[in-house]
Amino acid sequence: MTQIETLPIGELSRQTGCKVQTIRYYEQIGLMPEPARTTGNQRRYDTRHRERLAFIRHSRELGFALAAIRELLGLADDPDCSCETVDDIARTQLLQVDQRIARLSALRTELVRMLEQCRGGRIADCRVIEVLADHTHASCLSQDHEAPTEAGEGRAG
Amino acid sequence: MTQIETLPIGELSRQTGCKVQTIRYYEQIGLMPEPARTTGNQRRYDTRHRERLAFIRHSRELGFALAAIRELLGLADDPDCSCETVDDIARTQLLQVDQRIARLSALRTELVRMLEQCRGGRIADCRVIEVLADHTHASCLSQDHEAPTEAGEGRAG
DNA sequence: TCTAGTAGCTCCAGTAACTGGAGGTTCAAG
DNA sequence: CTTGAACCTCCAGTTACTGGAGCTACTAGA
Structure with missing residues (x-):
């Protein structure tokens, strides 16, 4: 009989760009x-494993949390179901991305302003330190309760 | 003698917008x-504590990592030192913010495209699922080795 | 002075999403 | 049969907190 193609974990890792430990981790968390x-x-993997892992990785790259991916995978398994929920998850993700971009842009503005004001010199005259120390300023960049942890971002090295 | 103003931890927490546990945590990590x-x-805090905590919080809001803040605090303590290093840290932070904005913008583009292509319907026809599963696509949004963890973002609630 | 309620204390565990290492086993090629 | 790479499990660490258990201190009112 023809033997079906199976991959050891290292090969799967190479094909998907997902670290060996991470693959084992994904197995561990189900x-x-x-x-x-x-x-x-x-471990010996088949094509279905490879496809599932590719799905997970691509979703992670798009910033979906593992919990969301878990849900997406569940939905993807039911081809007759309406894709409303799927779209909802994606839209939520888009919203979060938008919020984070907005927040980072605000940070950026303040950082740039801070740096522009500093002429270089002694710490005692440093605008950067001054701005950071200025707590009349504090929490005007509200850190709201959002953003779980980001894919691609976060850990990587 | 005149008694100097000291604050219990809850009061300091209120004044700085920093949670009680977080203050204790900052003490724990030095x-x-x-x-x-x-x-x-x-614990009874004085004005110097309050200022230091305000500095930390504001820096966190600007996205500085605790390690960077530690360094900034060390530098801030030496008023005669040149502020080159301080500016370097701030510039690095700006660079990282820029990179994350760029990355998030790319994510955003792909999410929007994905959502636009989906007309709603059955999962079997769902473009979102399809795009996610498409591993020819994978890792074109390279997740590079950057961004430690973000302030304000990340944990909060 | 007693009491109640809030605020404080320490210690420990958990969060997200991995990463790295120790110490040992298996596989495939030569 | 040997060698070296790849694999295995288990555990600890990362970042920046957060939450809870179980206990103690402080303060205001009766």
Whole structure:
């Protein structure tokens, strides 16, 4: 019989650009199903695993949280279901991205202003330190209760 | 003698908008100095503490990592030192903010495109799911090794 | 002075999404 | 049969907090 193609974890890692440890982590948290094992207890993956992992990675790159991806995967398994929820999740993600861009832009403005005002010199005269120390300023850049943690961003090295 | 003004932790928390637990956390990691204590072992803060905490909070709001803030605080303590390093830290922060904005904008573009293509309907026809599953696409939004964790963003609620 | 209620204390665990390492086993090529 | 890369499990660490358990201190009113 023709043998179906199976991949060891390192190969799957190479093909998806997802680290070996991360693949095992996804299995551990139930995002990836347990693959078959060799008699020597090593994982062997098939095409379905590869596709699922690619889906996860691409979603992560788009900033979806693992919880959202879990939900998307569940929905994707039911082809007859309406895709309303899927779109909702994506729209929520877009909204969050917009909020973060807005917030970062505000930060940017303040950073630039701060740097422009500093002529360089002694710390005692440094505008940067001064601005940071100025608490009349504090919390005007409200840190609201949003943004769980970002994909791609966050950890990586 | 005139008694100098001292604040219990809750009052400091109110004045700075920094949670009580967070203040204790900053002390634990050595970012805030240990304050005086009452005979009953409760913390009592003075104006210098309040200013330092305000500095920390404002820096966090601008997205500086705690490690950077630690460094800034060290530099701020030496008024005769040149403010080159301070400016460097701020410029690095600006650079990171710029990178994250760029990255988020790219995410945004893809999310919008994805959502626009979906006409709503069955999952089987859903463009969102399709795009996410498409691994020819994967890692074109490179997640580079940057951005430690963001202030204001990240945790909050 | 007693009491109630709020605020404080310490210690520990959990969050998100991984990453890295120790210490040991398996696989595939030569 | 040997060698070296790849694999295994388990555990701890990362960032910047947050929350809770179980206990103590402080303060205002009766």
